[in-house]
Amino acid sequence: MTHPDVQNLTIREAAARIQRSALSPVELTDALLQRIERVNKTLNAYITVCAQQAREIAQAAETMIRAGYHLGPLHGIPIAIKDNIYTRGIRTTAGSKILGDFVPDEDATVITRLKRAGAVIIGKTNLHEFAWGGTTDNPHYGTCRNPWNPERFPAGSSGGSGAAVAARTCLGALGTDTGGSIRLPSSVNGIVGIRPTIGRVSNHNVVPLAWTMDTVSPMTRTVDDCVLMFEVIAGHDPLDEHSAQAPVSDYRAELTRGARGLRVGLIRDYSLTHVQPAVGATIRAALQTLQSLGVEVEEIAMPSIHGNISAQLTIESCEPSTYHQEWLRTRPADYGDDVRTLLELGEMYLATHYLQAQRYRSVLRKEFLDGFRRVDVFVTPTLPFTATPCGATTVAIEGTREEDMLSAIMQFTGVPSLAGLPALSLPVGFDADGLPVGMQVIGRPFDEATLFRLGHAYQQATDWHTRAPAL
Amino acid sequence: MSRDEPITAESIDRLCSAAQLPLPAERRRALAPMLAQLVAAANELSRKMSGSGYRGIVPILRFPER
Numbered sequence: 449m450t451h452p453d454v455q456n457l458t459i460r461e462a463a464a465r466i467q468r469s470a471l472s473p474v475e476l477t478d479a480l481l482q483r484i485e486r487v488n489k490t491l492n493a494y495i496t497v498c499a500q501q502a503r504e505i506a507q508a509a510e511t512m513i514r515a516g517y518h519l520g521p522l523h524g525i526p527i528a529i530k531d532n533i534y535t536r537g538i539r540t541t542a543g544s545k546i547l548g549d550f551v552p553d554e555d556a557t558v559i560t561r562l563k564r565a566g567a568v569i570i571g572k573t574n575l576h577e578f579a580w581g582g583t584t585d586n587p588h589y590g591t592c593r594n595p596w597n598p599e600r601f602p603a604g605s606s607g608g609s610g611a612a613v614a615a616r617t618c619l620g621a622l623g624t625d626t627g628g629s630i631r632l633p634s635s636v637n638g639i640v641g642i643r644p645t646i647g648r649v650s651n652h653n654v655v656p657l658a659w660t661m662d663t664v665s666p667m668t669r670t671v672d673d674c675v676l677m678f679e680v681i682a683g684h685d686p687l688d689e690h691s692a693q694a695p696v697s698d699y700r701a702e703l704t705r706g707a708r709g710l711r712v713g714l715i716r717d718y719s720l721t722h723v724q725p726a727v728g729a730t731i732r733a734a735l736q737t738l739q740s741l742g743v744e745v746e747e748i749a750m751p752s753i754h755g756n757i758s759a760q761l762t763i764e765s766c767e768p769s770t771y772h773q774e775w776l777r778t779r780p781a782d783y784g785d786d787v788r789t790l791l792e793l794g795e796m797y798l799a800t801h802y803l804q805a806q807r808y809r810s811v812l813r814k815e816f817l818d819g820f821r822r823v824d825v826f827v828t829p830t831l832p833f834t835a836t837p838c839g840a841t842t843v844a845i846e847g848t849r850e851e852d853m854l855s856a857i858m859q860f861t862g863v864p865s866l867a868g869l870p871a872l873s874l875p876v877g878f879d880a881d882g883l884p885v886g887m888q889v890i891g892r893p894f895d896e897a898t899l900f901r902l903g904h905a906y907q908q909a910t911d912w913h914t915r916a917p918a919l
Numbered sequence: 920m921s922r923d924e925p926i927t928a929e930s931i932d933r934l935c936s937a938a939q940l941p942l943p944a945e946r947r948r949a950l951a952p953m954l955a956q957l958v959a960a961a962n963e964l965s966r967k968m969s970g971s972g973y974r975g976i977v978p979i980l981r982f983p984e985r
Binding site: 806 | 931934938939940941942946949950953954957958960961962963964965967968969973976977978979980
């Protein structure tokens with residue numbers, strides 16, 4: 449297989465070739481490093497490229513595999529890591545000036561697990577500063593750009609990971625998701641990303657944003673690849689006191705069951721409300737595809753859903769501001785202005801605002817759990833719009849009325865974060881400008897398996913996920 | 920005091936004092952209209968959640984296993 453082709457392999461395809469020694473991890477890693485060198489000037493998806501270490505680990509993987517020591521499907525597979533996840537001996541900046549020289553002496557648990565599976569860490573990806581934003585317009589490390597159109601944003605905060613995967617510079621990536629930071633870049637970059645049930649994946653040694661909503665999870669081109677990475681990192685971690693004890697499902701056993709019989713819920717006056725026309729049309733077409741696969745769709749009322757933006761903003765303001773209290777007083781000028789402003793505002797809510805928002809989460813979660821008696825998953829667009837121009841702070845969703853970007857961006861993704869539910873973003877088409885549209889599928893607590901099952905069935909019937917940007 | 924009294928630069932001054940957050944005057948002035956919008960929405964949610972129908976609801980601070 450020639451070098452130009454390997455970048456288009458999925459993790460599963462590459463893994464099969466590596467296992468039977470038809471593809472060298474060194475060749476694969478070299479090809480991707482060359483691609484990074486070629487496209488990163490345009491995309492700015494990486495803050496640190498770990499070229500030397502990646503080559504060394506790839507060589508070690510090749511030596512082991514040739515000697516018959518194969519660790520599993522991630523052995524020798526180049527993976528990119530969002531730069532708020534600790535990597536031992538590799539600078540971990542969280543996209544900030546404040547941590548610009550921070551080199552951890554420990555790995556995050558998710559990194560330990562990926563390394564034990566033999567993954568090759570190819571680089572640390574760009575993010576919105578301290579993950580507190582949705583554009584990855586980073587004042588310290590440069591604006592990250594969307595591979596489908598570099599004048600457009602990759603969303604965020606895991607925009608670097610999203611762009612890196614879509615641009616075929618790695619076979620998968622890790623991101624973090626608090627209010628949508630995996631799902632939003634997955635949507636606008638045309639890839640798969642999952643927010644797990646809170647506590648399903650360890651947050652140990654990940655720079656926090658909001659403790660009651662932070663998660664870590666994979667971003668990949670296919671659902672199948674997402675499962676390959678997810679089953680490595682999921683599971684209880686004694687180092688994370690909020691890590692769930694719930695047993696890890698056999699995601700692989702569920703994956704190929706097909707979608708027939710699954711029940712999908714649309715939330716009345718919400719799921720398809722207040723979206724750009726192309727997004728609405730694409731989601732409706734995706735639902736028709738699911739129905740052709742034997743899925744049933746019904747509408748469910750959820751009267752409390754419309755308080756979600758305020759609750760999201762309150763909690764996602766107060767918790768980061770608490771974490772950043774000292775730096776905000778000792779190094780305020782080292783923040784980018786947008787993050788500094790949000791951190792200052794977060795210091796000014798009342799305790800009762802915060803606790804009422806946390807009470808609202810109980811109400812919202814209960815309405816979802818009641819809904820799950822009638823359906824297996826809920827569907828919304830991931831974003832009500834496709835990728836906006838880089839640097840935009842407002843967006844027009846309906847007509848020409850411009851809305852604040854932060855509120856608009858979390859219109860759909862905030863809800864599973866508030867309710868503690870897993871949610872998958874799937875690529876389901878493109879708008880007239882060739883920009884990807886993502887569909888969000890929300891599941892029961894700890895039922896990532898059903899999300900994967902539905903998503904995989906959809907990808908078996910469609911080819912959106914096989915398309916590549918013309919970089 | 921009216922429910923609808925705006926958040927002003929003076930409001931920000933008092934909040935900064937309470938939080939021991941030293942902000943330059945121009946930043947305090949810029950924050951006032953933003954905080955006004957955020958607090959208005961937060962107060963609306965608070966009013967809803969204070970209703971008798973929600974008396975028994977406890978805050979989620981850690982999710983149960985199932």
